[in-house]
Amino acid sequence: MADNKEYEWALPIGTTINGGQYPYEVVDVLGHGGFGITYKVKARVTLHHIKVDVFFALKEYFPTGCWRGGDGATMEYSPSLANDTKTGLKDFITEGNRLQKICNVTPNIVNVNEVFQANGTAYFVMEYLSGGDLRQMVRNNGAPLSEAAMMSILNPIARAIDAVHQNHILHLDIKPENIVMRQGDDGTPQVPVLIDFGIAVHFDSRGKPTTTHPTKGVTPGYSPAEQYAGVKRFEPRFDIYSLSATCYYMLTGKDPLEAFEVDENAILAELTPLVSKRTCDAIMRGMSRMAGARPASVAEFLKSFNESNALAIGTVVPGTACRYMIKMVIDETPGYVHYQASPAGGDERERDPNRTRDMRNRGNRSRLYDLYEQLNDGKRIAAGDEPRSWSLPLLDKARYTPMQWGVQMLKGGGVSSEYFIVEGTQYLALCEGYKAPPRQRKPRKEKEERSEQLIIMRQKAKRWLKIALLATAIAALTALAVWGVTKLLSNKDDDTSQQSDEPSTEVLNDSIPAADDAAAAVTPNVNPKPEEVTTTTTVQEEPKAVEKKETPKVEETPKPQDKPKVQEKPKTEEIIPKVVEKPKKEETTTDDNAYRDKASLITKARRGDKKAQEICDLRGIPWK
DSSP: OOOSSSSSOOOOTTTTOOSSSEEEEEEEEEOOOSEEEEEEEEEEETOOOOOOEEEEEEEOOOOOOOOOOOTTSSSEEOOHHHHHHHHHHHHHHHHHHHHHHHHTTTTTTTTTEEEEEEEEEEEEEEEEEOOHHHHHHHHTTTTOHHHHHHHHHHHHHHHHHHHHHHHEOOOOOHHHHEEEEEEEETTEEEEEOOOTTTOOBBBOTTTTTTTTSSSOOOOTTTOOOGGGGGSSSSOTTHHHHHHHHHHHHHHSSSSSOOOGGHHHHHHHOOOOOOOOHHHHHHHHHHTTTSSSSOSSSHHHHHHSSSSOOOOOTEEEOOOOOEEEEEEEEEEEEEEEEEEEEEEEEEEESSSTTTTTTEOOOGGGGGGOEEEEEEEEETTTOOOTOOOOOOTTHHHHHHHTTTTTTTTEEESSEEEEEEEEEEEEEEEEETTTTTOOOOOOOOOOOOOHHHHHHHHHHHHHHHHHHHHHHHHHHHHHHHHHHHHHHHHHHHHHHHHOOOOOHHHHHHHHHOOOOOSSSHHHHHHHTTTTTHHHHHHHHHHHHSSSHHHHHHHHHOOOOOOOGHHHHHHHHHHHHHHHHHHHSSSOOTTTHHHHHTSHHHHHHHHHHHHHHHHHHHHHHTOOOOOO
């Protein structure tokens, strides 16, 4: 029994299987199904007198219900299962022989090397594909594939399925795990290959199954509803449904629901923001629950997609200095197709086509290239057409023009960039990480150089002038803002001083000396009208200016003979407008200022100042 308990009846590691072209030694168990076990085996092959170990994938017919004999290798089964087991064994050998013929038609079907019988069962030897399956590819990409990348995988796989259908075979198990990438010489996956025909059914020319024991194997999410009831007639719509579901996975990274639960609105919501409407409609039509609504053939299914001009993965484009194998389609536009490519075959040619050199020791095979193919309004250019002008996203960076040819070589060997034509179509190959060479300056005359220098100096002068003007404007705005703030603060201070100066105005009016009762008669005429005094002081912007006009009047009124003149009301009324018209703060005398303050006035009165005493008496200020 096998060392791994997961595969109970698998052959142990190290077992040698004889009966074929080579003795095959079991290295690992790759998978186990209801009808067989697949191993990774190695064989010693002689190539030009040199023996090398070559790995193969070997599939053994071992249906459920069988067991190993006493030698640990022979397949045994109960008498009740004898008829079914022998019939299935015959179908297994027929399937291997048909695959061996079909794989020669297309490179996208797993190659079968030989079919033989041994240990009471049958085996067929296939190529060992180590590039990983489609599910691993999507996961390693970190995101679902683009529409162009999906089409580059769909086209070759669809052609492989069409070749299978032309041989009256239905695969019936198309899913991401059964599309494996064939690994290139540089160790990177390059070509998608269809594998695992374990539940395939073959038919005659009338569409009746020739497989004597048709199976009912299904994969949830990838098998149509009618496949659950068994396959009784040749109908390509079975595989078209599975292929459409695989396209859905490539574009969304999600497995579809089972056929009985598929919701067209949910599919539409998932695909609409990712792909074009035509591609979305094609996938929805291929996954229709009704078999009659699906395309009748793979060719019709492909036509329902947007017609893509992208070359299939694995196509080799012969350049001037290197042969490029397409690994992936990155983008497709009406003007070009962008591929990821690697050198094919390991040989790169220099500019001289008669001279070749092997680049294997120079690490060239590990390089990747951005390969651009020219299109004409979304269509491939026919052979013989003249090259047209085109634009690329990296064209300016690479400093190429449509009429500029050439091959640029790296110092250590290999192609850095190449521009060539194949059958009327222009191609541009740029090594990843490509750096364009510096521009070669043409010799110029002294006058041209001087004029260029003058232009540069003028541009710099204009730049500095703009900076200076901007700085000046900023400084002016700042100064204006500071002045406005200062003015606002000074206005607030003036309002405060106006309120504090109101009593001092009263003191000024009362400070006029009088020797008898006639002088006192002036005060009642002024004091009963506070509105006039208040009005004049509030209208004034500078309230202290009242002192300017009253000061000369105060100097002329200390004599008693002026009493009649002081009592005249017209003169008193004329004083107020004159005070409002021309206020001047600077001419106020220091003598009058000394009697303004109430505290100082009381102090002087108590010290014997008669003038202060008179003012206090007039104003009713107690000073004794």
